[in-house]
Each structure stands twice: as structure tokens, then as C-alpha cells.
Amino acid sequence: MNIIFLGAPGAGKGTQAEKVSETFKIPTISTGAIIREAIKTGTPMGTAAKQYTEKGDLVPDEVVIGIIKERLANDDCANGFILDGFPRTIPQAKALDEMGVKVDLALSIEVRDEVIVERMGGRRVCDKCGASYHTKYNPSKDGVTCDKDGTTLTLRKDDAPEVVKSRLETYHAQTEPIKEYYSACGKLKTVDGENDVAKITEAIIAVLNEIGR
Numbered sequence: 001m002n003i004i005f006l007g008a009p010g011a012g013k014g015t016q017a018e019k020v021s022e023t024f025k026i027p028t029i030s031t032g033a034i035i036r037e038a039i040k041t042g043t044p045m046g047t048a049a050k051q052y053t054e055k056g057d058l059v060p061d062e063v064v065i066g067i068i069k070e071r072l073a074n075d076d077c078a079n080g081f082i083l084d085g086f087p088r089t090i091p092q093a094k095a096l097d098e099m100g101v102k103v104d105l106a107l108s109i110e111v112r113d114e115v116i117v118e119r120m121g122g123r124r125v126c127d128k129c130g131a132s133y134h135t136k137y138n139p140s141k142d143g144v145t146c147d148k149d150g151t152t153l154t155l156r157k158d159d160a161p162e163v164v165k166s167r168l169e170t171y172h173a174q175t176e177p178i179k180e181y182y183s184a185c186g187k188l189k190t191v192d193g194e195n196d197v198a199k200i201t202e203a204i205i206a207v208l209n210e211i212g213r
Contacts, residue, residue, distance in 0.1 A: 056166035
């Protein structure tokens with residue numbers, strides 16, 4: 001099953017995509033993690049992307065689409081995948097169709113803006129493996145280091161309040177219209193993203209099981 005996770009920054013897409021990936025044994029492809037790695041290592045793509053991410057703006061389509069094309073060609077995507085963070089604009093959604101990629105479901109995790117702002121301030125990430133946690137909603141075992149590799153967790157610069165508000169404005173203007181695009185195709189489903197993590201996961205798996213029948 002080829003799945004797209006939609007939702008505002010901080011809606012919990014990364015956390016839920018990881019849980020669905022474990023359940024259905026398909027890879028999660030997070031463009032955000034790939035871009036952050038490129039920024040960290042100082043690649044030409046990372047340098048180009050950095051000027052946008054630090055302001056809370058979207059990375060240009062041509063950069064993101066190039067990353068996705070390379071990733072979907074890998075063997076582990078043969079039986080399905082989860083896209084987290086792509087597409088973010090209607091042109092990207094159309095580009096995905098033009099690539100011949102079949103999308104079975106676009107799943108939108110719905111969370112109010114005020115809840116997003118609260119969540120982002122508590123989010124912590126592992127710079128080594130890209131795992132995402134939250135000090136209140138999804139803490140690591142010790143609250144300080146990554147459960148997977150023991151790396152000290154950090155607060156990303158783009159989780160600062162002023163950047164979060166900018167990212168939400170960008171999301172509503174450029175990304176949210178994608179819901180209408182996939183709704184018109186009969187592929188959009190929504191879940192309430194303001195429950196606890198386990199209940200959201202249950203709701204998502206129920207939707208996927210229904211679609212997969």
C-alpha cells in the first residue's frame with residue numbers, strides 16, 4: 001500500500017508513520033529527515049535547503065522531487081511505502097502522479113493550530129537517526145537520549161515559536177489545499193490527531209485495514 005501522510009507541522013506524522021511502518025512492514029520516507037541530513041553534512045542540496053528551512057519556508061519543488069525520485073527507486077519500496085512530508089504543494093502532488101507513482105491513500109492527521117504550537121515546543125529529535133520524540137506526548141525512555149542509538153536529543157531551530165507560526169501560515173496557504181486534490185480522487189481520509197499517540201495509531205490502522213480489504 002502506497003500511503004501519503006498529511007497534516008500540519010507537529011501534527012504527529014513522523015511518529016504515526018513510524019508505527020504504521022512497523023505494523024505493515026513498509027518503509028517510511030521522510031523528506032524532512034533526508035533534507036536535515038543534507039544540511040547537517042553540508043551537501044550542495046543541504047546548503048540550498050538551509051536558507052529555506054531556517055525561515056520556516058518550504059524547500060523548492062525541484063529539490064524535493066529529485067530526492068523522492070531517487071528514494072522510490074530503492075528495492076525496499078517495491079511492496080509499498082509511506083511518504084511523510086511529500087507532497088507539500090499541489091504541483092508536487094501532480095508531479096507524483098506524473099512519475100507514475102500510484103497513491104492508494106492520503107491520510108490527514110487533523111490538529112488545531114494552538115495545539116501544534118504547544119507540541120512543537122516540546123519536540124525533541126535524534127540528529128543521528130532522525131527519530132522524533134516529545135517531552136509530554138511521546139518521551140524517550142529516559143527523556144534525554146534516543147531509545148534507538150543513545151544520542152542526546154535536541155530541539156530543532158525550526159521548532160521555535162516564531163518559526164512555528166510561520167510554518168503554519170505556509171501550511172495553510174500551500175499544503176492544506178492538497179486535501180481537496182486527493183478528496184476529488186476519492187483517496188482522502190482524516191483522523192483526529194489530538195488523542196493520545198496509541199489511540200491515533202489505532203484509528204489510523206483501522207482506516208488502513210478498511211482500505212486494504
